[in-house]
């Protein structure tokens with residue numbers, strides 16, 4: 001099934017008001033720990049997981065994820081290992097897996113070869129924060145050919161025109177960045193947020209995910225009814241750093 | 257038709273979505289400025305009264321005689337206010353910032369020259385200013401850190417990645433995506449997403465415009481060759497633009513050969529075989545990266561050349577065979593620096609000294625009735641610690657030890 005249908009099917013279940021997407025940096029602190037963290041996420045009902053393939057220049061990320069990228073690379077994590085790990089995860093778990101990374105990783109691997117591999121492995125979507133629809137012509141062709149959803153990003157700075165243009169290139173869902181800035185800092189939701197979400201809804205028919213600074217049950221409760229998917233990123237990285245992978249299960253279970 | 261912001265297959269604008277409107281605004285402001293002759297006039301007037309434009313073209317008679325070949329001319333960007341060509345770009349972007357009504361500027365810096373120029377512009381125009389600088393560069397260009405702070409800027413040492421120029425660029429972008437409403441990012445070189453390469457090249461073209469006129473007046477004909485060091489490529493693009501339309505003028509870009517082209521410890525993107533095409537820091541060019549697309553650690557004695565990427569405009573000119581690329585090692589740079597000081601009483605920056613190295617290698621083989629121009633992108637004062645260290649200068653060392661003891665007391 002395509003990513004959007006999978007999301008709609010989950011949302012149709014009466015007990016599900018909002019879905020959860022979590023984020024991990026592959027190779028940080030190790031693939032072994034990633035494996036355990038993902039198991040706990042899946043067991044506690046996470047519907048989507050974005051696996052970030054580390055890159056040396058993570059321009060759109062905040063300090064925690066920057067450090068995780070750097071340490072994963074220093075530990076020797078390769079793109080090949082990430083792909084093999086993704087294959088294992090997609091085989092083991094029924095959850096929808098996505099790749100998040102920067103365009104150079106695909107470009108260097110060969111854009112078509114990367115799509116082909118990701119399709120074989122069972123990846124459902126790509127989040128590439130430095131690839132707007134105006135660039136990487138081959139990427140957009142391959143996304144259609146291999147039927148992997150290109151997830152595009154809405155920001156509070158996006159005009160309605162821009163939102164419509166992005167929606168025309170996006171599939172699966174739209175990732176709405178809750179505020180300006182990079183990943184990691186907590187977001188204080190104010191009244192302008194509702195108005196922003198209304199603008200997002202008005203300009204796409206795709207499901208909406210909200211991320212950046214979502215870290216606790218209160219945040220998820222707040223998003224319920226407004227967004228279709230809440231994205232937990234830096235919060236679980238901090239949690240694993242401080243309390244180890246076994247803390248992830250209870251944390252996820254307590255979010256909704 | 258060529259896509260805007262592309263030079264052959266190189267360039268583009270690979271930007272996070274949150275900056276889309278900011279780039280729209282910047283593109284509009286830049287396009288309007290470029291189309292308005294009074295903007296360029298305002299820029300030239302500012303550079304004439306606040307900086308030292310036109311900078312002279314100096315005939316290096318002693319060195320010409322020493323090598324016994326081409327007549328050597330030096331374009332003196334060191335005499336620009338703040339001591340390098342960086343001021344050209346910064347004052348130009350400063351005028352644009354005023355038109356856009358922004359209150360704050362940020363910049364990356366490697367050698368600290370671009371940081372000092374930006375801090376200077378911010379002081380003059382009444383803007384808030386934050387400079388990002390790799391921790392390694394903060395250490396090796398300490399005098400410039402001091403001046404930036406004294407000029408009122410906040411200097412943020414960057415500790416991620418290789419702690420050099422590319423990491424400072426990443427950090428500046430992270431600031432910008434948080435505060436784009438009131439902030440302009442003054443990119444320091446002809447790299448990054450469109451319109452930066454075009455914009456910085458436009459402001460720096462003032463070097464080539466002057467040099468073209470000056471060489472005709474002083475020498476009577478065009479030079480046979482023009483040399484410039486290449487970090488991101490802004491001083492090179494600046495002077496090359498004065499001669500691009502004259503195929504008889506050979507253009508030579510000199511990159512950082514570090515410990516040698518075969519050592520793996522250099523920053524030679526186009527002069528070595530180690531770089532490959534990639535997309536990073538918002539643009540498509542040749543990067544020093546591994547087979548996974550991870551950027552490599554580069555090395556150069558010159559902080560301003562110690563960078564993984566290179567201007568998409570230069571990569572295209574290299575593709576077309578219009579610009580030849582060479583590399584100069586750290587060691588060769590010290591020798592050329594010493595010779596230039598002793599023979600001409602001129603102290604080039606470590607970056608600029610790379611261009612001198614290649615010119616010196618070739619001058620003797622050229623004819624006496626030919627001229628070559630070296631673009632001296634900046635003065636060497638900022639490098640006093642590095643140069644003194646490299647020369648292992650005993651009296652300087654004794655002075656530092658004494659000063660250290662004085663401060664420790």
Ligand SMILES: Cc1ncc(COP(=O)(O)O)c(C=O)c1O
Pocket residue numbers: 340341342366367368369370444445446485486487488489490491492559560561605607608633634635
């Ligand atoms: C004196 C000087 N020359 C050259 C450079 C290299 O930059 P570019 O290649 O953009 O001229 C720098 C950069 O910091 C510099 O300070």
